[in-house]
Amino acid sequence: MHVPPNMGKRFCFLLVTLGIGGIAVSMNRSANRPGNHENVMGQGQPAAASRNSSETPVRLPATVGHWKLKDGTRTITAKTIFDYMDGAGELYIGYRFRQLEVHEYTATGADDILAELYWMASSDDAFGLLSGDWGGEAVSLKAGGAAAGASKAGSWPRALYGAGLLRLWADNLYARVLAQSETDASRKAVLEIGRAIIAGRREPAPPKLAAAMPARVQPTFSLQQDRLCYFRSHLVLNSVYFLSPSNILDLGTGVEAVVASYRTQGQGKQKSAVRLLVIRYPGVDAGRKALSHFIRTYLPEKKAAVPTGSGGSRGILKIEDGWVGYSLTGFLLALAFECPTREIADNFLNQATMIAVGTEESHER
DSSP states (O other), X not given: OOOOTTSSOSOOOHHHHIIIIIHHHHHTSOTTOTTOEEEOOOTTSBOOOOSSTTSOOOBOOSEETTEEEOSOEEEEOTTTHHHHSTTTHHHHHHTTEEEEEEEEEXXXXXXXXXXXXXXXXXXXXXXXXXXXXXXXXXXXXXTTOOOOSBOXXXXXXXXXXXXXXXXXXXXXXXXXXXXXXXXXXXXXXHHHHHHHHHTTOOOOOOOHHHHTSOSEETTTEEEEEEEEEXXXXXXXXXXXXXXXXXXXXXXXXXXXXXXXXXXXXXOOTTSOOEEEEEEEOSSHHHHHHHHHHHHHHHSGGGTOOOOOSSSOEEEEEEETTEEEEEEEETTEEEEEEEESSHHHHHHHHHHHHHHHHHHHHHHHO
């Protein structure tokens, strides 16, 4: 069963739903809510250590502008995250979430500022959380006022600010700092807290799979930098580009994937972009089974050949919203959606084959 093209295919990431609204709700909840573990600590002390004691701790400032850091840190685990945020915990668990630390700043005559520190299993997972929504102003949090924008390690900013909310990626830490009401003073305070969060932390490169996505595909398609998302969970995929309510690509925490949009120069917004989805599985068998699952579920009426051997598999089919192509090369499965012609679908799959070769070589080194 193929899903109609107008059914949920949009860049509407779960993080946006969780963003300002979700974080504001959490600010009004009691720090002593049952099921949440609270660590009491003095102001100006390092934030509660992540599960890995070798990681650089975060030392939040005791005061920032008019705001003072409240005593105590709320520590949220995978078991209690659904108590802390209603309906959005799956997003973080899908990115190999380890724990969340929540800190509050208060000031007389001003709304609170909330700082949330999400400790993830890897830098790639933290990048993935930020990649779900590239909206906002790219800001620099480095001392000395270095220019904002893309990091020297990649093509995407490491911190974004908008409407009182700062979101950032710093090694395996993803953080959000929110002022409930935005003023000049609260903006300065939020950014200062952000600078404290990243202090002393490494700046790893973006995930290899994300960096390997082609900037251009012949004849004239260009990558939309702000429409690339790195993920592991089918729930994230479905919020970025809806395929099916079920997990038809066998995604999970042992898998990594990137979906990106490509448009031609001068292409009107009314025309759909081509989507290139590239997935790296933990093994060849896992990739072959996932492709078989996808074909049986998404393209049953097309009678596409289900892969059976140990070699690669490739196909291009016409459906109601354009041409769809798939290519399985080793561990890597590539899918191209909404291609205007067969030839363009073939070009996207050829680029994906180059990604497969490059990423396998980089993983072997």
